[in-house]
Structure formats: structure tokens, C-alpha cells
Amino acid sequence: xxxxxxxxxxxxxxxxxxxxxxxxxxxxxxxxxxxxxxxxxxxxxxxxxxxxxxxxxxxxxxxxxxxxxxxxxxxxxxxxxxxxxxxxxxxxxxxxxxxxxxxxxxxxxxxxxxxxxxxxxxxxxxxxxxxxxxxxxxxxxxxxxxxxxxxxxxxxxxxxxxx
Numbered sequence: 001x002x003x004x005x006x007x008x009x010x011x012x013x014x015x016x017x018x019x020x021x022x023x024x025x026x027x028x029x030x031x032x033x034x035x036x037x038x039x040x041x042x043x044x045x046x047x048x049x050x051x052x053x054x055x056x057x058x059x060x061x062x063x064x065x066x067x068x069x070x071x072x073x074x075x076x077x078x079x080x081x082x083x084x085x086x087x088x089x090x091x092x093x094x095x096x097x098x099x100x101x102x103x104x105x106x107x108x109x110x111x112x113x114x115x116x117x118x119x120x121x122x123x124x125x126x127x128x129x130x131x132x133x134x135x136x137x138x139x140x141x142x143x144x145x146x147x148x149x150x151x152x153x154x155x156x157x158x159x160x161x162x163x
Contacts, residue, residue: 051125052141054148056132059105059112062155068104072097108155115154119147 059065079085079093120128128147129138 049125049145050127050129051123051145051147052129052131052138053116053146053151054131054135055112055116055151058116058148058151058155059108062108062112062152062159064108064111064155064159065105068101068108071104072101075100108159111158112151112155115158116151119151119154123147 060069075097079097082089085093116128119125125147129141131138131146131148
């Protein structure tokens with residue numbers, strides 16, 4: 001199969017995938033018997049269309065996420081000063097560290113999810129792809145459709161008001 005043929009096949013599959021996504025209901029069940037033509041798909045998507053976000057990076061690089069990580073690093077530094085920690089003590093500390101991390105990041109994750117949902121509605125995004133889960137499946141995307149920095153700013157604004 002030549003390079004041009006593979007590209008044409010990929011384009012056809014992408015158009016079919018986009019048509020399938022547009023014609024699916026909220027529960028993930030197809031609601032249309034046939035997929036609409038690619039031109040119809042383009043008309044149905046909002047102006048902003050498809051965007052990508054690195055959700056994990058947005059959470060960890062927000063002000064609250066950075067503060068949580070700094071607190072965890074302080075805990076690690078404190079543990080490292082205790083040279084004589086037994087394996088049982090180290091295991092207990094690891095569990096405590098994981099629990100603390102989850103506790104500290106939970107409000108940030110909740111705020112990030114809420115803000116991403118608001119952004120999707122406010123900006124009219126048709127599809128948001130999370131790069132933090134499995135970006136290896138995405139061959140390329142235009143950096144102009146990456147809304148991670150916008151999400152970080154919105155998280156900082158929301159969590160900054162709550163303080």
C-alpha cells in the first residue's frame with residue numbers, strides 16, 4: 001500500500017469517525033441509521049470544533065496544583081531526613097503520601113472538570129480530547145486547538161476567588 005493510499009484510507013476513516021461521533025447520542029448509542037456526509041458533519045460542529053487539553057497538566061500546573069505538589073515535596077523532604085526508616089515505616093509513609101496527594105488535588109480536579117465543562121459550553125466546542133490519557137494515539141494536532149493554558153487560567157481564577 002502506497003503512502004498516498006494509506007493517507008486516503010486514513011482520511012476516509014477520519015471522516016467516518018467524525019460522522020459517527022456527531023450522530024451518537026449522550027449514552028453512546030447511535031441515533032442515526034447512516035452517517036452524514038463529511039460536509040454535513042462540518043456544518044453540524046460548532047465554530048470552535050475539536051479542541052485538545054492536557055487535563056493532568058492543567059491540574060498540576062494551576063496555582064493550587066503547584067501548592068499541593070510543594071506541600072508533598074515538603075513531606076518527602078521531611079521523610080528523607082529520617083535515615084533510619086524501616087521498610088514498614090516507609091510503606092506506611094507511602095500510603096499516607098498517596099492519601100494526602102489525593103486529598104490535596106481533589107478540589108483542584110473537581111474545579112478543573114467543572115471549568116472544562118463550562119468552557120465546552122461557553123466556547124461551543126464540539127469535542128474535547130484529553131491528551132493526558134493516551135496522547136500516543138494522536139498523530140498530530142495544531143497547537144492552536146490546545147486549550148490547556150486557558151483551562152489553567154480559569155482554574156486559577158475560580159480557585160483564587162474561593163480563598
